[in-house]
Amino acid sequence: MLERRFRVRAAPSPTGYMHIGNLRTYIYDYFLAKQNSGDFLLRIEDTDKSRFVEGAVENLCNSLKQLGIEPNEGVWIDDDNKIFQRGDHGPYIQSERKHIHQQYAKQLVEMGKAYYCFCTAERLDEVRKMQELTKRPTGYDGHCRDLSAEEVQKRLEAGESHVIRLKLPKEGSVTINDAIRGEVGFEWKLIDDQVIIKSDGMATYHLAAMADDHDMEITHVIRGEEWLSSTPKHIFIYESFGWELPIFAHLPLILNPDKSKLSKRQGDVAAEDYLKKGYLPQALINFLALLGWNPTADREIYTKQELIDLFDLTKVNKAGAVFQIDKLNWLNNHYLREMDNQSYFDLILPHLSSYNADLKFKQRVALLFRERIILPSEITEQSAFLFVDKLDYSNISITWKDRSKDEARERLTAAIGWIEQIDDSKEHDAKHIEEYIKNLIQAQGWGNGDTLWPLRVSLSAQEKSPSPFELIAVLGKKQSTARIRQALETL
RNA sequence: GGCCCGUUCGUCUAGUGGUUAGGACAUCAGGUUUUCAUCCUGAAAGCAGGGGUUCGAUUCCCCUACGGGCUACCA
Numbered sequence: 001m002l003e004r005r006f007r008v009r010a011a012p013s014p015t016g017y018m019h020i021g022n023l024r025t026y027i028y029d030y031f032l033a034k035q036n037s038g039d040f041l042l043r044i045e046d047t048d049k050s051r052f053v054e055g056a057v058e059n060l061c062n063s064l065k066q067l068g069i070e071p072n073e074g075v076w077i078d079d080d081n082k083i084f085q086r087g088d089h090g091p092y093i094q095s096e097r098k099h100i101h102q103q104y105a106k107q108l109v110e111m112g113k114a115y116y117c118f119c120t121a122e123r124l125d126e127v128r129k130m131q132e133l134t135k136r137p138t139g140y141d142g143h144c145r146d147l148s149a150e151e152v153q154k155r156l157e158a159g160e161s162h163v164i165r166l167k168l169p170k171e172g173s174v175t176i177n178d179a180i181r182g183e184v185g186f187e188w189k190l191i192d193d194q195v196i197i198k199s200d201g202m203a204t205y206h207l208a209a210m211a212d213d214h215d216m217e218i219t220h221v222i223r224g225e226e227w228l229s230s231t232p233k234h235i236f237i238y239e240s241f242g243w244e245l246p247i248f249a250h251l252p253l254i255l256n257p258d259k260s261k262l263s264k265r266q267g268d269v270a271a272e273d274y275l276k277k278g279y280l281p282q283a284l285i286n287f288l289a290l291l292g293w294n295p296t297a298d299r300e301i302y303t304k305q306e307l308i309d310l311f312d313l314t315k316v317n318k319a320g321a322v323f324q325i326d327k328l329n330w331l332n333n334h335y336l337r338e339m340d341n342q343s344y345f346d347l348i349l350p351h352l353s354s355y356n357a358d359l360k361f362k363q364r365v366a367l368l369f370r371e372r373i374i375l376p377s378e379i380t381e382q383s384a385f386l387f388v389d390k391l392d393y394s395n396i397s398i399t400w401k402d403r404s405k406d407e408a409r410e411r412l413t414a415a416i417g418w419i420e421q422i423d424d425s426k427e428h429d430a431k432h433i434e435e436y437i438k439n440l441i442q443a444q445g446w447g448n449g450d451t452l453w454p455l456r457v458s459l460s461a462q463e464k465s466p467s468p469f470e471l472i473a474v475l476g477k478k479q480s481t482a483r484i485r486q487a488l489e490t491l
Numbered sequence: 492g493g494c495c496c497g498u499u500c501g502u503c504u505a506g507u508g509g510u511u512a513g514g515a516c517a518u519c520a521g522g523u524u525u526u527c528a529u530c531c532u533g534a535a536a537g538c539a540g541g542g543g544u545u546c547g548a549u550u551c552c553c554c555u556a557c558g559g560g561c562u563a564c565c566a
Contacts, residue, residue: 013566048565121564137493138562163564181496190494190562198564205566229495229561252497252559259558290503290515297505300515317497317504320559324502327516371529400525452525464527 006038008220010064010071011209013045014056017270018063020323021224021254021262024288028251029222030069031289031311038219041074043212044093047202057083063272067281068304089216094208101203104211104241105164105196113240114196116152117144117165139192140165164197166206166233174232179220179249180316186232194233206230210237213246222249222313225320226261249313252292253320262323274328278347278375283332291321300327301334329374337370344370351380355387364428364474368466386474391461391483393490400453405491408454411446412488415455416481419472430473437469458487 010026012018033040042064046052061077064070073087085092108114117140124140131138145167156162169188176184196207203211213221228250238245254262262269274284286302295302295310302310336344341363348366355362365383373379385391399408418440426432441451456468459480465471472480 011566015566045566051565117564124564132492135492165564184495186495192562195564200564202564204564209566224560225496226560226566250496255559257502261560287503292503294504296514298514300503319497321504322502324516327503330516369528372527447525449525454525456525460526462526466526466528468525 004217004219006033006036006220007041007216007218008033008038008222009041009043009074009213009216009218011043011045011212011223012060013048013051014053014060015048015051016053016056018060018272019262020269020271020274020288023063023067023271023284024254024291025222025224025251026064026069027285027288028293028311028313028316029220031308032220032222032313034308035311039073040071041087041089041092041216041218042071042076043216044075045205045209046093046095047204047208049095049200049202059272063275066275067271067285069285092216094212095202097208097212098202100215101208101211102197102201105203105207108166108196108237108240109164111240113167113236114164115145115147115167115193116156116162117193117195118147118155118160118162119143120161137190142193145193161199163195163199165193165195166236168193168233168236174235176228176231176235176248178228178231179247179313180252181228181250181318184228184231186229188232191232194230196237206233207237210234214238214241214243218246220249220313221246222251225250225253249316252317254291255320255322257322257324259320259322267323278377279328279332280335283328283335286335287328287331291323292317300331333371333374336373336376341367347376348379351377352383352387354380357387361474361476368470368474372466385460385462385465386471391486393457393461393487396457396461396463398454398457398487398491400450403450407450409488409491411451411454412458412484412491414440414444415451415458416484419477419481419484422472422477424477427477428473430467430470433472434467434469454487455484458484 008029010022010029012022012026030040032038042061044057057075058077058081061075061083062081065077070076073089074092075083075085077083091097105114109116119140123143127141127143128138144165168191171189173185173187176186178184194206195204197203212218231248231250234248235245256262256267264270268274271284275281282304285304285307286300289302289307289311290300293311293316295307295312295315336347339347345363345366349359349362352362352365357365365386366379369379369382372382399405415437418437422433422436426436438448441448452468456465456471459465459468459471459475466474475483
């Protein structure tokens, strides 16, 4: 292998959304390129017109942008949501390379490595049915493989619908060398003469991707395991042209809990959905990177830069990995706690926009729930009780366990007095308030439980909530005492 | 059916011939605590099975089982 500049590509199809498994592939692509000061390119594989989805490319670019997985070459998107291409190996949108692909296909035919096929869909169907009926392996029967040049010429001129197929060897075998799996062998006779140019003139993946990878000087082809079995065809194309082979690496699949290939039916597979829900880019990257690979044994948290530095393609697992949301949730909460306050506020405050309160108050609320939420959106519901004027105590007991109402009244009345005495400068200092109130409770000879439960419930009307000290600190003296008075009225 | 890939706690994984098989998430139990969450401590939980090779196999080889992928004019 020559010393070539690392050039790695992400090659999505614009079929609607970014599959979480594809995203992991792109993350690895990106790591590898960055680690080696190489290029990371984005190429759009849109040779199947029937599956093209409007807006998919924009969507994809925006998601990658949000994740900070940016290509330095190929297709990208500007701030006005406009697609553009950059780099001197373009175009980077495959449909725009149609005639390049056709040129290559023609060359292959001239070299005797491919042939024109005029078989109709009906005939192909029949052949397959027959094969199935007789329990033989299905596949193209080679009907047009040895057509004479004259006949081909004649039928081409007659405008007959046709495709171009690879003319694969009928004997011998091929060994592919995979960076993750090592050597994998296949017998040529078992491999179908694949269509490389469809009847609409567009290349199929097999030709398009290989031709483009070569033209774009791609050094590492990282893709899902589902491509492993078609790699012989790809090697055949490379070798027919005498091109230098890239390094192939077939990633294990990401699986549903039932171990089948991660699919839409069994949950969210669209990366953008996770982003929309509020999963943080760094959490998503951290999580996905560790699904199938692990740099060390004793850490779970890695920055993107650390992952770039540590990434090792050869240490990627061979077995598929089940996608389980639990650890992602844990990571997301971790990153939520770790970020600086301002970034955290930027994330959370939009979810409190429906509430009428001043910024300082909302910021205190945001901080209060930081350890209790996995997704920013959860704060809306969790903190709702802090934004209402009148609490509804009908579903909760203000009294502690089997203690009397009189006792609760006594404690709450005292609490009002205590709170009013809090130094204004310490009004929002939960730690101070806790120490202060606990001392007073002790001085009275009361119990924490019989005092703090009524106090907390008065402030929240919730079975479960943050501590009364934190609630007082968030609400402030005035609102706190008002709430306690309300509770006293209902008692 | 054929070809190919894979198989360490429930899940993500570390491990490359000699380890009490390590960590994390989840679970459970204690502790802290007015509640919940956090936090702390601890527990339970794994080398798919069978043959080899070897003084010794989770690790190397073979077979079986199981799982998955591919088998399109989709990628």
